[in-house]
Amino acid sequence: MRYMETAKARIEIIPMIDIMLFLLVFFVMVTLRMIPSSGHLTKLPTSSTAVTIPPPKLLVEIQPDGNLLVQGRIMTPAQLTTMLRQRDNSKTAITIAGNQTVNLQQIMTTIDAVKSGGATEVGLSARENGSGQ
DSSP states (O other), X not given: OGGGSOOOOOOOOHHHHHHHHHHHHHHHHHHHHHXXXXXXXXXXXXXXXXXXXXXXXXXXXXOTTSOEEETTEEEOHHHHHHHHXXXXXXXXXXXXXXXXTOOHHHHHHHHHHHHHTTOOEEEEOOEETTOOO
16 A cells, blocks of 8 residues: 555755845855946045945946946936936935045036936935045
8 A cells, every 4th residue: 555655854955046046146246246336446535424324226436537337338417318318216325436636626527417317316426524435
């Protein structure tokens, strides 16, 4: 009477390995997303009132020649405005970064381009006076 015999319980380890691999890939992807998007080193201006803000959804880096570096692409302020109008900017946090050689007019032109694109949350990147970067 084979159908009356009880089967011995076994622990299957293959599905557990699949889940652990999925978790590993998930945490690697989340960690990579935390790294700043541009990867360029800029010598940010200093401020005594600089505070830490959450990572931006979009980082706009001002180049010394006035062009903007957005998501690895160089564009003009007009192109930035066009790109932002095509996105849903209701909650897009945009941070503007430039090195110490960027003048005030370049910053204002970039802010105007971002606001014309419809973004409402704009931050300026700076570092504290005491930090060595």
